[in-house]
Amino acid sequence: MAAGRSAAQLLAQAVEEVLMPVLAPGAIWKQDPGLYHATLFHASSHLKPVPAGSKEVLQEYAAIRAATSQLCPVAGVLERVVVTSTGVVVACWQAASAGTEPMALRKALAAALPNAPPPDAQMVKDTTMLHTTLARLLQPPAAVHGRDQPLDAGLVRRAVEAVSDRLCGLTTSFRCVA
Structure with missing residues (x-):
């Protein structure tokens, strides 16, 4: 890996150099690398919206800060990059032993936010999962490529595997961060 380069920069560069060349213009939405994150818990969701005014938001913020202040950051090691059946390109992380386990952090947040959606209404169902959305395919792989040739799903999969192998x-x- 290049010295001094952040994980976000390296992931974004690999998406740009390996995945983008196999896609037609406009066929993909790339997440802004400055906004890469791994969502561990939702205080509210479209499945169970929790109304909150500014007072409640400040209380939630304080509760989150209190719950997480005793925990170390989550250390992650990239296990692989995959494209899901719905066309989302995600980096899948393995929690490293040096950091807090995602499950412990989710448990602390659930205790700190009693009005949050229950486990069955959380967006991330697997409590051990740690992933970062890198991009989303906007056109199915069978969409016409820039050279009027169909884009093969296997080509996309191989490009994503190459990103995975590279990183x-x-x-x-x-x-x-609250």
């Missing part, structure tokens, strides 16, 4: 083992630290 497997990359490490990062996910700070708890």
